[in-house]
Amino acid sequence: MTPQPSMSAEATAQIIAKILAGEKHLFHDLIRPLERAVFVMLFSLLRNETDAEDAAQEAFIKVYRNLHNFRGDAKFSTWVISIARNEGLGLLRKRSSRPEEPLEPDLDGEAPKGDFTPAMLTDWREVPLEALERKELRECLCRAILNLPPIYRDVVQLRDIDEMDVQETADVLGITAGSVKVRLHRARTMLQKELVPLLKSFATPKRGLFGRRV
Numbered sequence: 001m002t003p004q005p006s007m008s009a010e011a012t013a014q015i016i017a018k019i020l021a022g023e024k025h026l027f028h029d030l031i032r033p034l035e036r037a038v039f040v041m042l043f044s045l046l047r048n049e050t051d052a053e054d055a056a057q058e059a060f061i062k063v064y065r066n067l068h069n070f071r072g073d074a075k076f077s078t079w080v081i082s083i084a085r086n087e088g089l090g091l092l093r094k095r096s097s098r099p100e101e102p103l104e105p106d107l108d109g110e111a112p113k114g115d116f117t118p119a120m121l122t123d124w125r126e127v128p129l130e131a132l133e134r135k136e137l138r139e140c141l142c143r144a145i146l147n148l149p150p151i152y153r154d155v156v157q158l159r160d161i162d163e164m165d166v167q168e169t170a171d172v173l174g175i176t177a178g179s180v181k182v183r184l185h186r187a188r189t190m191l192q193k194e195l196v197p198l199l200k201s202f203a204t205p206k207r208g209l210f211g212r213r214v
Contacts, residue, residue: 007030007033007076009072009075009076012030012076013072015029015030016030016067016070016076019067020067020068027064027067030076031060031063031080033077034077034080034081035056037077037081037161037162038056038059038060038080038081038084039052039053039056040157040161040162041081041084041085041088041154041157041158041162042055042056042059042084042085042087042088044145044146044153044154044157045085045088045089045092045150045153045154046088046091046092047146051091052088054091055084055087055088055091056084056087058087059080059083059084059087059088060084062083062087063079063080063083066083074168074171075168077162077164078164078168078171078172081158081162081164081172082171082172085154085172085173140194140195141191141195144190144191144194144195145157145161145191147194148187148190148191151183152183152184152186152187152190153187154173155169155173155180155183155184155187156184156187156188156191158172158173159180159184160184166180166181
């Protein structure tokens with residue numbers, strides 16, 4: 001789930017300038033580090049591989065056509081993912097088959113007090129590395145993330161998988177930084193509830209003297 005390395009802001013600005021000056025073949029070099037992140041985000045949103053591929057293609061076309069509008073006020077990756085997410089949301093609206101999720105009020109980053117359930121993990125990413133290396137558990141984690149309500153799944157995708165910071169995530173989703181923190185807290189709590197029992201089942205039995213299980 002490690003994101004592809006991205007170019008520095010200076011290198012990005014230079015390659016954009018070259019593309020706008022006529023070196024159009026450089027566009028793929030510009031977007032290559034973002035292709036996986038865009039597809040994964042769209043698949044998380046649309047839950048359909050073909051739709052995600054189509055939306056990603058349309059999004060990159062829009063990025064190319066609007067490249068002259070990028071001013072560097074935000075990271076290029078944030079700008080691209082915002083365009084891709086809007087493309088995905090547009091496709092969802094055309095589908096008209098998913099009920100809109102209710103949005104919780106902005107709480108300025110305060111953790112919710114009424115629905116917090118203590119869990120064994122403070123963050124789903126604290127799952128031991130050797131456990132995550134088990135294919136079965138990785139698949140369970142992916143399913144757990146995909147099963148989150150969209151408003152929580154999006155935050156997990158951008159913060160924990162794409163590793164955007166709080167403000168970048170807020171810019172992409174069009175919400176406040178406080179709401180990002182609240183949604184991420186709730187999303188991690190939901191994941192904990194599902195993953196803790198799985199971790200117990202994947203735990204390696206302890207062995208005592210002479211190799212006997214205890």
